[in-house]
Amino acid sequence: MAQGNGNKPASAARDTLRKVSRPVVNGVSSVLTFVGDGRIKIVCGAFLVVAAVFLLRLVFLQVIVADSYAAMAEESRTINFTTTPRRGTIYDRNGLVLATSVDATTIYANPAEVTDSGLEAAKLAEVLGGKAEDYKKKLEQKDTTFVYIERQAEVEKADQVKALGLAGVYFIPDTRREYPNGAIGGQVIGFCNVDGQGITGLELQYDEILQGTPGTYVAERGEKGTPIPGGVREHIPAKDGEDIMISLDIKLQEVVEDRLEEEAERLSTETGSAVVMDGGTGEIYAICSLPYMDPTDMAESKLGSDQVTAITSAIEPGSVFKTLTALCVREKDVMGTEDVLDCPAVLTANDYEVSDARERDDAVYSLREIMARSSNVGISLAAEKLGFNNLYEAILRYNFAERTGVDYPGEMAGYLQDFNNWGRIVGYNVSFGQGISTTPLQIVRFYGALANNGVEVTPHFLMYKPQSDERPVYAVERVCFDQAAIDDTISMLRSVVTDGTGKDAAVPGYEVVGKTSTAEIASSGTYLEDRYNLCFTGFIANSSSKLITYVGANDVAYDGTVTAAAGDIMSHIVEQYNVVQYDLGDL
DSSP: OOHHHHHHHHHHHHHHHHHHHHHHHHHHHHHHHHHHHHHHHHHHHHHHHHHHHHHHHHHHHIIIIIIHHHHHHHHHEEEEEEEOOOOOOETTSSOOOOEEEEEEEEEOOOOEEEEEEEEHHHHHHHHHHHHHHHHHHTTOHHHHHOOOEEEEEHHHHHHHHHTTTTTTEEEEEEEEEEOOOTTTTTTHHBBTTTTBOOHHHHHHHHHHHHHHHEEEEEEETTTSEEEEEEEEEEEEEEOOOOOOOOOOOOOOOHHHHHHHHHHHTTOSSSEEEEEEEEEETTTTEEEESSOOOOOOGGGOOOOTSSSSSHHHBOOOOGGGGHHHHHHHHHTTSOOOOOOOOOOEEEEHHHHEEEEEOOOOOOOOEEHHHHHHHHOHHHHHHHHHOOHHHHHHHHHHTTTTTTOOSSSSSSSSOOOOGGGGGOOOHHHHHHHHOOEEEEHHHHHHHHHHHHHHEEEOOOBBBEETTTTTOOOOOOOOOOOOHHHHHHHHHHHHHHHHHHHTTTTGGOOOTOEEEEEEEEEEEEEETTTEEEEEEEEEEESSSSOOOOOOOOOOOESSSOOOHHHHHHHHHHHHHOOOOOOOOBBOTOO
């Protein structure tokens, strides 16, 4: 009883405790459940935010900047460069090389792979020359994987650098332009920049023919930057340029350049030009202008040396233009070669005076004597007798106001004042080559028409394209139909050499004809005092040669002559080309 009574209250107590505890436990459980749900929501929310960030980042990387990152990855494991085509060779008329491309090596570096820029720079300078500091700056350009060390280096020097085993320094086969004759013909040939593009002269004129088409090379590279065998992604071979043969005779060119330079030195001037052109074909055998240009050493080239000013600059021609006036007088049959005019010492027109270069008394001259003595007064009166309108028409007919069409960059046209603005003094001046401007090449073309029976040709250099077997055809134009007038004019030019101002141009045994000039220099509406442009233009008549020779010296301080220099060049022409005289006349 006692034990039973003791157990019952204990069981009841436990039951009571359970009853009391359940609501409490249930309450705590509710709270815990509530708290747990909140944490889950926070965790889930945080997870969703992180997932969204990653998703947006993935979209950014895979869509928005995918191309950029792909390009960066591609760059890091590939090598990509343009391959240079071999530029076409330029030959002279005899097949001698004037410009050619030879093997070279371009040296470049990946600065990221350079381990010791100072040491490597010193070694590069020792082999390639230059300052080590300059190479060091290139090797330390960490923002790029490609920097040129030296472009178009000599193969031998590149091999020496290669033997050094410098980290991050690599090599590309390349070509380099060379000019075997240096400054001889340099202005005509021109030069190329390091990218193989023609900059001046015929290198520029025929750049599209000569340069060819660059190729491309893209390949995977290994750890040391060298292309992996079989890892070429793209290889389009370069297409080499075409060769050309031009009309220059480099041997004659050297003679002409040397003689012009000697004459300029004698006359104390630094400017002048010379031209030798075939009046029958237009082929230019030699042409040059002071100062000369050496395409192998452009750093030392003087201002203006990169142009042949005989083509690119116009001057007042002076007395060589009297030949055109005399021809027109004969075409219109206004005067015969022996008909005379009263030629006063001074001729007045429009408050201006015209006189001869050398002071003289009043005289009576035939048309032949007017030419031989180079009388300004005499040719002015002959032009007035001709009619200035006829002179103007002839100047246009002989194309003095137009470019010749020569295949050389920057040709200048002549200048002729509109006839409506001519007064008597303008007519007088133009008759002896003042108040009009021409290039020396235009003068040569006109004299070529005399040697070629009245047919004017287009001056040119390009003769032949060997690869395509193409020979360009150039325009010709008959500008004079009166052969008798041409013959009379040539006869008067012969008198200039035998009896007049051109005696020093004579070549023994040959019928040299030509005209001298002592032209005043126009400046700011007036003429300079005691400064002249001198020239002689002529050829060997009735011979196997139609080569026209022009020699000019500009800005000369006194009344000199270049006639002897022209004679020397023509003497050389006789010897070099075995010129045959057909009819010696009264020699």
